[in-house]
Amino acid sequence: MSDSLRARGARTIGRNLLAAVGSIVLLATVAAALSAPWLPLADPDAVDTPNRLRAPLTSGHALGTDEFGRDLLSRLVWGARTSLVAGVGAAGLAMVVGVTLGVVGGYYSGWPEVTVMRLTDILMAFPYVLLAIAIVAGLGPGLRNAMLAIAIVGFPFYTRLVRGVVLTVREREFVEAARALGSPDRLILARHVVPHLVSPVVVAFSLDVGAKILATAGLSFLGLGTQPPTADWGSMLATGRQFVVLRPHVVLLPGLAIFMIVLALNLVGDALRDVLDPRTSST
Amino acid sequence: MPQYVVRRLLLLVPVLLGVSVIVFLVLHLSPGDPAEIMLGSQATQEDLTRLRADLGLTQPLYVQYARWMSHVARGDLGRSLWTKRPVLREVLERFKATLVLTATALVISTVGGIALGIVSATRRNSLIDRLSAVASLFGASMPVFWLGIVLMVVFSLWLGWLPASGMFAPYGGGDARDLVTHLVLPAVTLAAASVTIVARLTRSTMLEVLGQDYIRTARAKGLVERRVVVRHALKNALIPIVTVVGIQAGYLLGGAVLTETVFAWPGVGTLMVQGILARDFPLVQGCVLVVAVTFVAINLAVDLLYVWLDPRIRYE
Numbered sequence: 001m002s003d004s005l006r007a008r009g010a011r012t013i014g015r016n017l018l019a020a021v022g023s024i025v026l027l028a029t030v031a032a033a034l035s036a037p038w039l040p041l042a043d044p045d046a047v048d049t050p051n052r053l054r055a056p057l058t059s060g061h062a063l064g065t066d067e068f069g070r071d072l073l074s075r076l077v078w079g080a081r082t083s084l085v086a087g088v089g090a091a092g093l094a095m096v097v098g099v100t101l102g103v104v105g106g107y108y109s110g111w112p113e114v115t116v117m118r119l120t121d122i123l124m125a126f127p128y129v130l131l132a133i134a135i136v137a138g139l140g141p142g143l144r145n146a147m148l149a150i151a152i153v154g155f156p157f158y159t160r161l162v163r164g165v166v167l168t169v170r171e172r173e174f175v176e177a178a179r180a181l182g183s184p185d186r187l188i189l190a191r192h193v194v195p196h197l198v199s200p201v202v203v204a205f206s207l208d209v210g211a212k213i214l215a216t217a218g219l220s221f222l223g224l225g226t227q228p229p230t231a232d233w234g235s236m237l238a239t240g241r242q243f244v245v246l247r248p249h250v251v252l253l254p255g256l257a258i259f260m261i262v263l264a265l266n267l268v269g270d271a272l273r274d275v276l277d278p279r280t281s282s283t
Numbered sequence: 284m285p286q287y288v289v290r291r292l293l294l295l296v297p298v299l300l301g302v303s304v305i306v307f308l309v310l311h312l313s314p315g316d317p318a319e320i321m322l323g324s325q326a327t328q329e330d331l332t333r334l335r336a337d338l339g340l341t342q343p344l345y346v347q348y349a350r351w352m353s354h355v356a357r358g359d360l361g362r363s364l365w366t367k368r369p370v371l372r373e374v375l376e377r378f379k380a381t382l383v384l385t386a387t388a389l390v391i392s393t394v395g396g397i398a399l400g401i402v403s404a405t406r407r408n409s410l411i412d413r414l415s416a417v418a419s420l421f422g423a424s425m426p427v428f429w430l431g432i433v434l435m436v437v438f439s440l441w442l443g444w445l446p447a448s449g450m451f452a453p454y455g456g457g458d459a460r461d462l463v464t465h466l467v468l469p470a471v472t473l474a475a476a477s478v479t480i481v482a483r484l485t486r487s488t489m490l491e492v493l494g495q496d497y498i499r500t501a502r503a504k505g506l507v508e509r510r511v512v513v514r515h516a517l518k519n520a521l522i523p524i525v526t527v528v529g530i531q532a533g534y535l536l537g538g539a540v541l542t543e544t545v546f547a548w549p550g551v552g553t554l555m556v557q558g559i560l561a562r563d564f565p566l567v568q569g570c571v572l573v574v575a576v577t578f579v580a581i582n583l584a585v586d587l588l589y590v591w592l593d594p595r596i597r598y599e
Contacts, residue, residue, distance in 0.1 A: 125302050133555065133559070259426065266423055
């Protein structure tokens with residue numbers, strides 16, 4: 001990263017208080033999720049029926065308890081691990097597959113290009129959520145399958161993005177020069193093409209993690225993602241729904257947790273875009 | 284124009300074939316055995332073998348696909364393992380409810396989004412503009428099912444203004460008014476994120492158009508501002524807005540699954556989730572196929588609408 005880029009980045013983040021708040025929320029959540037086993041928290045799966053559906057701020061349970069008397073604070077912190085892993089995992093898998101296909105489809109014209117583009121056309125002919133649900137229906141419910149399904153429906157987005165960049169880069173003089181000097185494709189791609197992809201892909205990924213957290217939470221909400229008793233924000237919301245009249249907090253808290261982390265990711269993603277890709281920054 | 288339409292229609296063939304292959308594969312490669320689901324756990328090995336042969340499950344995959352496609356082409360999507368009724372009839376019955384919900388949400392998001400976008404663009408940095416920027420950030424970050432539950436708790440359970448779930452009241456009701464009161468919460472929930480997306484896009488496109496020379500000319504010749512905004516600016520800003528509204532239509536169709544589940548709306552989404560939990564694969568396959576084909580048709584309509592709006596656009 002050049003000095004001017006770094007200076008611009010520092011200015012943007014300094015100006016952008018929201019991005020700073022987003023980063024703090026994000027870092028705090030990641031830190032809490034990582035250190036969950038060492039934090040003085042109750043066992044997230046320990047059932048305590050006499051103490052079910054306790055309101056927040058009752059003794060021993062800062063955020064109250066759920067329908068089985070399990071400590072909500074502890075389940076939220078442990079749930080953060082599941083939700084973050086799901087979001088980063090699904091977005092990461094979609095990115096790796098999407099970028100690889102985008103590079104192949106953009107650099108090699110002919111059948112690789114046609115195959116890649118038709119595949120993305122077909123996958124994009126489905127409403128996003130619907131296809132993910134159908135894939136999980138086929139693979140069977142569970143967090144791993146939910147992540148896989150969301151990655152499958154998500155990769156065409158990266159493929160399109162990357163192919164667009166590769167198409168313009170491959171016509172540039174430095175690529176032609178490298179080809180004239182006899183560099184093999186592998187070297188041209190690694191040295192001259194891939195470096196141009198870093199900024200747009202990093203920006204897209206940072207905004208995508210939040211979308212993937214929302215999507216996996218949606219599948220968990222439908223009973224197709226994380227299976228009980230594992231704590232996950234989406235499934236906490238789904239089971240808490242029946243008790244919402246009696247104790248709204250069992251639904252409000254996991255929903256707020258999803259909202260906060262996705263909001264934080266979007267704020268950080270927007271700031272990253274302003275730094276790395278000023279042309280597309282929001283006005 | 285006719286040439287473009289023909290080429291665009293021809294392009295549908297590989298996409299629809301691809302969609303059918305994916306719908307077929309996704310549910311045929313799944314670990315569950317349809318014969319076992321149909322006969323239950325008490326079935327003997329002989330019964331299972333016979334049923335598998337009857338269903339054609341022992342044949343190679345491409346033969347099964349060809350057979351399935353020949354049925355689909357004739358409008359036969361099989362029978363539900365659960366209700367034993369023809370899948371197509373079951374899905375189409377529920378699809379009406381989904382269309383009512385999705386179309387209402389689309390109207391809310393389009394009309395609301397464009398109106399909000401125009402106000403934000405013409406009164407830049409006003410309170411409304413700032414609120415709409417915050418709302419768009421919130422809209423992109425809020426789980427739609429959570430928003431649905433919160434709205435339901437506030438407006439049905441606490442205030443008692445609107446019914447909490449279903450499409451009609453269980454007793455009495457059944458008229459248009461009953462439908463509208465039941466429709467408000469799910470439609471607003473479904474439209475919430477889209478409104479903000481359409482609003483932000485309308486704002487940025489309008490700002491770009493309002494800076495053009497012909498707008499200055501329109502103003503200079505003494506037109507009323509309202510006429511400048513609606514007749515001269517909005518009309519030219521419509522093309523990108525139509526694109527995004529088309530994308531939103533598909534998004535709403537998919538998002539309806541979650542919203543329907545929250546509000547027990549009797550649409551394809553709830554039917555599909557019930558089908559998945561009952562491992563009723565023909566039913567799930569039917570739901571996915573019908574929604575995906577509708578989605579493809581919406582995309583086609585949007586593409587054709589472009590050409591009508593802007594004759595310069597041609598398919599290359």
